[in-house]
Amino acid sequence: QKEVEQNSGPLSVPEGAIASLNCTYSDRGSQSFFWYRQYSGKSPELIMFIYSNGDKEDGRFTAQLNKASQYVSLLIRDSQPSDSATYLCAVRRGGSYIPTFGRGTSLIVHP
Amino acid sequence: DTAVSQTPKYLVTQMGNDKSIKCEQNLGHDTMYWYKQDSKKFLKIMFSYNNKELIINETVPNRFSPKSPDKAHLNLHINSLELGDSAVYFCASSPGTIHEQYFGPGTRLTVT
Numbered sequence: 001q002k003e004v005e006q007n008s009g010p011l012s013v014p015e016g017a018i019a020s021l022n023c024t025y026s027d028r029g030s031q032s033f034f035w036y037r038q039y040s041g042k043s044p045e046l047i048m049f050i051y052s053n054g055d056k057e058d059g060r061f062t063a064q065l066n067k068a069s070q071y072v073s074l075l076i077r078d079s080q081p082s083d084s085a086t087y088l089c090a091v092r093r094g095g096s097y098i099p100t101f102g103r104g105t106s107l108i109v110h111p
Numbered sequence: 112d113t114a115v116s117q118t119p120k121y122l123v124t125q126m127g128n129d130k131s132i133k134c135e136q137n138l139g140h141d142t143m144y145w146y147k148q149d150s151k152k153f154l155k156i157m158f159s160y161n162n163k164e165l166i167i168n169e170t171v172p173n174r175f176s177p178k179s180p181d182k183a184h185l186n187l188h189i190n191s192l193e194l195g196d197s198a199v200y201f202c203a204s205s206p207g208t209i210h211e212q213y214f215g216p217g218t219r220l221t222v223t
Contacts, residue, residue, distance in 0.1 A: 032209040043201055043214040044154070051209070086152060095208050097142055098167050101154045 003027075004091050006102035015111050019076040023089030023102055026070070031094035033065055033072045038086045038104065048074060079109040114138050115215040117202050123221045124192055132187045132218045134202030142166075143185040144203040144212065145177060154201070160185050192222045 003026045013019045021035075032051050036044035050056045050063040050072065062075040072091075076083055089102040115136045124130055136143060145157040158177040159167040165177065174190045185202060202215040 034211055038152075043217050044212075045214070046211045049211050088154065090212075092209055097159050097161055097205075097208055098156055099212065101156075103151075103153050 004089055004100045004102040006087075006089050006105045008103060008105060010106040010108050012108045012110060013079050015079060015081060015109055017079050017109075019079045019083065019107055019109065021074040021076075021087050021089075021105050021107065022071060023073065023091075024071045025089075025091045025100070027091065027093055027100070028067075028070065029093045030067075030070075030091045032092045033063070034090040034092075034099070035061075035063060035072075035074045036088040036090060038088060040085075044088055076107075079107075081109050081111055083107060084109050115202060115204055115213050117200075117215040117218050119218060120216065121219050121221075123223065125223055126192055126194060128192050129188070129190045130192060130220070131189070132200055132202075132220075134185045134187070134215055136183055136202075136204040136213070136215075138204055138206070138213060140204040140206045140213075141182065142205045142207070143179070144205070145185065145187050146201040146203060146214075147171075148199045148201060148217075150198070157200075158185075158187075189220075192220075194222050196220060197222045 005024045035048040038044045048063040050065045056063045060077045064073045086104040088104045090099040092099045142161045178186045199217045203212040205212045
């Protein structure tokens with residue numbers, strides 16, 4: 001059973017702090033890793049993807065992948081109230097058309 | 112231009128009715144999906160279509176049937192609607208097997 005685990009939260013951080021979101025996965029054949037943001041009442045939107053071990057930075061967002069430990073994380077620097085949303089981790093096995101989603105972590109950034 | 116579009120945005124209907132939700136993508140992607148997101152917000156894959164062929168059919172009731180007239184469209188038809196079918200249904204598309212997905216705006220289905 002392929003699983004992707006996320007802490008449901010909510011994770012509450014003050015404005016300007018670093019928010020750290022974590023995700024673990026069970027399938028060692030996983031090849032690509034994604035973070036989606038979903039605002040309440042809206043559809044998921046891609047914010048980051050990562051394929052290789054290490055860090056990938058895009059603006060205030062950094063994705064970190066450790067395949068040996070089977071976890072992927074998302075750091076949000078200088079968190080803003082507009083970052084308040086549910087963050088979904090998704091994992092795809094090489095050659096698979098079907099990604100596996102976690103249940104999401106709710107992030108609240110308070111002023 | 113909207114990349115992935117769905118119609119209708121809201122759908123309210125009674126138990127036992129049959130309804131369809133339409134999805135179109137203008138991204139040129141080969142693979143399209145239907146997801147169901149229930150009140151607990153879990154995103155559950157229902158179907159995936161690649162080049163008009165059903166490649167994965169998760170364990171959903173056979174009252175649900177995907178139909179793809181061409182690569183850019185994937186419609187979802189639901190027969191004999193039940194209360195438990197109430198959810199938000201998202202269409203998505205993807206360019207390949209390791210790539211990200213692009214989601215439509217969702218269709219909120221309410222069965223009364």
